[in-house]
Amino acid sequence: MTVAGGLIARNRSRFDGFPEPLLESYESSLRALEPRLTPTQLEAWSQGGLDLMAISLRSWESAAEYFKAGPQLAESTPWDTYEQLAREAGDLTEQSAPLAVSFLRSAPATLTHIGPNHLAQWADFGRRLYKGNWKSSSLAAQFYDAGPDLFGTIRVSHAGRLVLFLDELARHSYELAAACLTSAPEVLGRLEGGDRMPFLTFGVELAQTSWADSRLYFDRGVPLIQRVHGPVRERYLTLAAQVARDHSRSVFQYFEDAAHALGEVEPDDHGPVIELAEQLAPHSAYAAMDFISNAPEVLEKVHIDELAAWQNHGLGILASSKEGGEAYFRLQSSRGEEVLDTLSARVELAKVGDVLRLYAKALTGRNISIHAAAVLAEKGIGWVDEERASTDGTTIYLPEVMELYRAKEENFAAVKVFTTHQAARLEFGSFTFSFDRPSTLFEDLRPTIQEAPGANPTTEIERFFDLFPDRTLASDIHKIAEGTRIDAAITRNYAGIRRALTRMQREELARRPEVSELPLRQAFVENLVRVSLDGTDALRWPAAQQDAMSNGISVLQQLMAESASIEDTAEATLRLYQLAMSIKNEREEGDEEWDSLPDMDQESLQLDMSDLGGEGAAMEMGEPQEGDVEYESPQDIDFRGDFKPELVQLLMKLRDDAELGDAGQISPDQLTEEQLQELLEKSAEIDLDTLLEGDLQNTTGMFLSNLLKEAGTPTLDSDAQSDQPLSDLSTGAEEGEEPLAPIVTTYYYDEWDFRAQDYKPRWCAVKEAALEEGEDEFYEDTLKEYAALVAQTRKQFELMKPELFRKIKKLSDGEDIELDPAIEWMIDVRTGVSPSDKVYWRRNKVDRDVAIAFLLDMSASTDEEIARRDQQYDDSDDDPRKYLSWWVTKRRQELAAPPKRIIDLEKEATVLLITALETIGDDYGIYGFSGYGRDNVEFYVLKDFDEQFGETTKKRIDKVTPIRSTRMGPAIRHAIHKLSETEAKVRILVLLSDGRPQDHGYGRDRTEKEYAIHDTKQALNEAKREGITPFALTVDRAGHDYLKTMCEDMGYEVVGDIESLPRRLPALYRSLTE
């Protein structure tokens, strides 16, 4: 009998009362293990199982698994492990049989991954998760079950961290922990080995601080973390963990944003960015994460090398003020923006546009606008490039951002060269070509050429280009020739820009393609480009054909003369075209030498000229020859931008026609659509394929209507829009779609963050609109109701009206001697006292020069009834009858006269004030404000400064109603803007409200008051700085506390008796302005 058989026989009785399969598995287990174990070991093994069975009622289940597990262990498993397994199983079974079942079931597979040495550790992990209750037991069981999967991917040390994480989560939610555990093998499997530990470490922190995010983290964390450059992932996670440790709010959000941001940064730059963030972390983890999140935006403006400088500046702020530093890195501080601008090398058109506009205007003497090139491309009128500078004759278009160089000055110099070149086209008449006007330098060939019969060109330049069979070549040469002329004119006239221009020419030369690889005609054109860039030494040309080239060069160089005109450009184009046509467009196959040209002396130049122009005979325009390679235009020259004289002349003509049309005249040769279409099809300046897609008919149709719209031709309905200048940044006007909707203009203002001691740039959007009109009854009724008061106020105000001339006495110099002081003078002289010489008088003109803005609070709280405030029922008296009678009385009163609300009084006071102001003739504006959130500060105009008081104003007052919140700061700032546009000497801003400023997001949370009050205070301070006298008036009885903070040394008043407001306001106005 085998050892196993003996054991089975001996122990069979112990299986009585247990399910049959238990014994079966016992038997098979022993038999399977018999060959591996010594008899003693086998007996010990058997005993282990039997002990398990005895532990508790259900422990046989774990024993069953125990028996199954044994044979599954690897053959090489040392005996120690069997023993250990038995020990752990026993231990676990004592705690929970199902737990032990799971443990034993996955033990064999797990052990193959972790090896026998880690068995105890693994068991411990599970135990750690088990807290003695049902849910924890199932989590721990799940953990054991997952063993093979889990350890197939991660190491034991990782599992320890994972357990820590799960344990932490389980404290809040077992479901969450279970879900994370389920996905753990897959999630961790997607990570690279080295990343797992930090990933889990951060997870633990997250679970501790904001556990609800853990699920998100597990679901979305991996792709996020993979956005971070491999070598620095760990540091990033450590950093994120630090945030989690220091703070509990929205940790995952920070993690996610920053990871996304890093994904947009060059991988090589991740290291430096994270390093800089690490320096910030000890001061503020938020700042560190915001720094990373905003890195892409910052790096768009500054080079990675300068990032440290930006960070360093912020670090300084952070060290002294945490709030300030955090705002800095959140990019919500003006200082941060300034530093960024200073460091940034790139030049943004939005920032320099105004300077360039005046610059171009100075150069050309015309009203030039400056716009981004993209704007021109959008118009769909022939220009397609969104990056290249160009002009359409009235506007200069420039690239939106210039970042060619590493220094700001260099970039600006480049923009200036771009602008100057475009401006010079206008200054030196690139678009004023006239076919019949003679040139100054050449013998005119234009009249000698046979024009196509029946042609009816629209523009002069079109007529010129019609002369050429190969229009593209002609257009290219013309462009090069004109560029040469313009560059020469710039160099001559603007010595200061010469250096920058030369530099750009040199750089352009370096970018040119290799000449000797081009077909010959193209090489000829390319060489012309080089000459025009002042790069005669960069020419390469077959020595055998030297004549054509030197002729070409000398023609081109003629255009550098001071007297060269656009007509000279045309003449040069004719000659160069002819030369180009004389050269076959084929590749030079032979071993012909490409040489630089020998220096040409002045004499040969003269000779060439006479050669070219002197023939006098009709000129032959060559036809493209058979066997040529198809001609391709030369590479564009960057700083010269697009040059489209045909289109510009056409636009000019259309514009002129439009003007004539406006003036009621009909242009004698109004363009027909057919003409335009013809031009469009033949012009080399328009690439219809790139311009618009779709069938040709359609495309040209759209193109034409775009063109007509651009020119403002009256036949199309585009009247008002084209006349209006594109609004600048501060007043980006949005026009309502429906004609009835009020026009809303949006303004942006900074907001003061008192914690950061800095402004949040362009934080609030103030939307200004005229208030809608109601009935004028309210106005008239108020006047009736307060008839007596109105009369009284008027009288008082009339007294304020100054005399036009006031006699000022006792002056040392004046119009005439005043009698009284003259007599005194005489007496003094006679009595030997030194007399006063102030004996003259003069009339001085006194003007009342006052502008006042009233800001009415239209917040929801003004809806409150005044009666309710004043006649609150006294709760202390419980007698229901008394209450009833009080209520009935009140109700009756209300029915007789509806109770007045605060807003009604505000309105009444406004009406009275208007009558007073109209009497005295001061300039005034009345505005209401409300809104919700920083993006929607509503600013209603009841009466603007330059608006006349009239029916409209009366009707608008009717529509003053309580709306929403009170964000005072931006409203005040906008009122300041309005006031500063008036020219009055005395400017006053009166703020009329019913309570403290408050709005959504106007402070850290709903209950915070300081932020709003400080911003309002700052806004009032700004008013003072502008020379405006602010005055706050509130009907809130509790107003003293915050008004004191808000107004400090400024005037304010709390109107205690609300109903006296209509009376008080005019009186107050007098005291303010007298």
Next chain:
Amino acid sequence: MAPGGLVLAAEEFTVREEPYYLPLGDEIELFEAAFEQRIPVLLKGPTGCGKTRFVEYMSWRLGRPMTHISQGGEAPLDDEGPRPFVTVACHEDLTASDLVGRYLLDTDGTRWIDGPLTRAVKTGAICYLDEVVEARKDTTVLIHPLTDYRRLLPIEKLGQVVEAADGFLLVISYNPGYQSALKDLKHSTRQRFISVEFTYPTREQEAEIISHESGVDLAVSIELAKLGEKVRNLKEHGLSEGVSTRLLIYAGRLIERGIEPRRAAQVGVTWALTDDLEVQRSIEEVVTSIFE
């Protein structure tokens, strides 16, 4: 011009040396003709374009011995010898009595003292009221009778009327650039003068003036004149007034003294013209484009 340190009564001041003046058109002939006919002259033009210099020059020119002026009343100075030249810069507090004269207190009572206009009228000087619109409206009361056939100056406080001496001519200047509704010349006043319009000189002329006045060579002057021309394009677009020839001359003088041209243009033109930073920047760009 009077030598330094010499103190003269207002009516004794004469332009003795020929001031530099480059005629831009027929203004000299016009002025001479007007003078002969004693027609008052209004000079219109932007600031610093040479109005004052022109009057000075004409005063000198008309005072030359060979200029023949028709015989007249009791002029203390006749055709021979230099012609007195009285200039009054008008400001907003300038009243009629400032022009006519006033009583001063004296130990024995009051003493009358003639104002500059009265002196000019009595001596037969050319009286130049610079920027006349600035003065108070009551001054027109004086100008009117002086500028029509009467040629009389009423002195209300003395109860006198002074007949203008033969050589007297009233010249006023006026800068339409400042035009505001309040400060416009009334038509009743305006239509008593022939009106000579001054504009900025052409680039070449201006260069010649700059070169002469500042001593810089013509090449630099041309650049300065070009700058002037470009900057004037900005008038009404950020600048209320174009750069005056005077400022360009100042810049030229600085350059002559060895100041770097860009710097000279900056202090002499850019900063002198405006306080608006944006406009300054734009002008600065023009300057750096023109000067190396």
